[in-house]
Amino acid sequence: MVYLIMDINVKEPFNRDRQFALKRQAVIRAAGLDFCKRGYHNTSMTDIASNLGLTKAALYYYVKNKDEVLFECHQQAYDAMDIILQKKWIGENGLQQLQDLYCDFVRMLTASGVSLLTDVNSLSELNKIKVLKRRGKIERKIIKLVKQGQSDGSIRAGDPRLHVFFFMGALNWLNAWYDNSGHFKGEDIAVHFATQMRLGIAAA
């Protein structure tokens, strides 16, 4: 029995489906980084492939088309954000919850290799709608959190949407300038940004 289990675990890396999923994942991640750095339309499928030491046609074994790659990048970013959003921050006021949330957002974006892309307009109509719907959903949750903070007195008055648009802008801009190997450490940015975010909306 034990042998069997160990056998499965040991064989895991040779599991074909798993290998496929991992490679596909690598393609998406590599593409996401390229899209961040150079932009979607300035990155060809050939570019992505050769960055991975592959040829273009090999990519198409793992993904349907370029649109799907961009879509997946968005999906994974929103998946990660959803996971963070599902976390329960009990016993704190709206402001504190928001700060923790925002801090986690920045941590995720700087650490995970997931990229929060801004080029929604390059998606196919259908995928664009899906992505905007998801973004809207997340945005609404955050706005709700702001309203909650305004109710419990931890967040100052002002249009909650503008509050959110402001600090979400900083987040969207992050991927454009952040560099893994650069001067700033992800955790430092996370703490700094979360603080600056909080002070911008905290009640007096």
Add this chain to the structure above:
Amino acid sequence: MVYLIMDINVKEPFNRDRQFALKRQAVIRAAGLDFCKRGYHNTSMTDIASNLGLTKAALYYYVKNKDEVLFECHQQAYDAMDIILQKKWIGENGLQQLQDLYCDFVRMLTASGVSLLTDVNSLSELNKIKVLKRRGKIERKIIKLVKQGQSDGSIRAGDPRLHVFFFMGALNWLNAWYDNSGHFKGEDIAVHFATQMRLGIAAA
């Protein structure tokens, strides 16, 4: 004498160079709006032309190529920012100067038809360098202002660059969601953003 002056003024709209400049300007502006809304690569020269009721080849009477159009959009945005930066805010501390500056930035971006584009990577190498150089110059001026505010005690401690990256992100994101005919009035956004910016970095 008066006649002559009037004559010149009256004829002004028929001045060829002036006409040309105005039309060229219209092309740049229209293109900038399109680039903002749909992205540089999702906007063809034909699109821009037909939005102006022209044909593609007519555009090429006013501009050299698409790269020049994108470059001009950037230039005009930075021209406008430079003008704002040259304003003298006497007798105020760094924080207050920064708030006024930021407020003017938002006003300019929402009112003038000038767009602060993020797609620097789509520029030709040469123009990209020029634009990044200008952006860097402006960024450094703002960072300097932050440092000044930290010296005079109006701005809290913390890496000045991160302070700036944060609220400049909000600014860069603005053009992506702001809509002339939308719910938010430019002036309201300007005041709101400037306040949120200030509170995020103000000394306790």
Add this chain to the structure above:
DNA sequence: AATAAATTTGACTCAAGGGTTAAATTTATA
């Protein structure tokens, strides 16, 4: 070893769109 499935490749097709050009038309000037 033989067979089947997974993986990768080189060589191709095709459309989109940037940019050109010569000719037509409109507008200003002598």
Add this chain to the structure above:
DNA sequence: TATAAATTTAACCCTTGAGTCAAATTTATT
């Protein structure tokens, strides 16, 4: 009115890059 300059047009060329495909090669299974 004649001429030159400004403006616009339709029809074209050409490169880039997405996506395909049949064949080759590598890896797993019987």
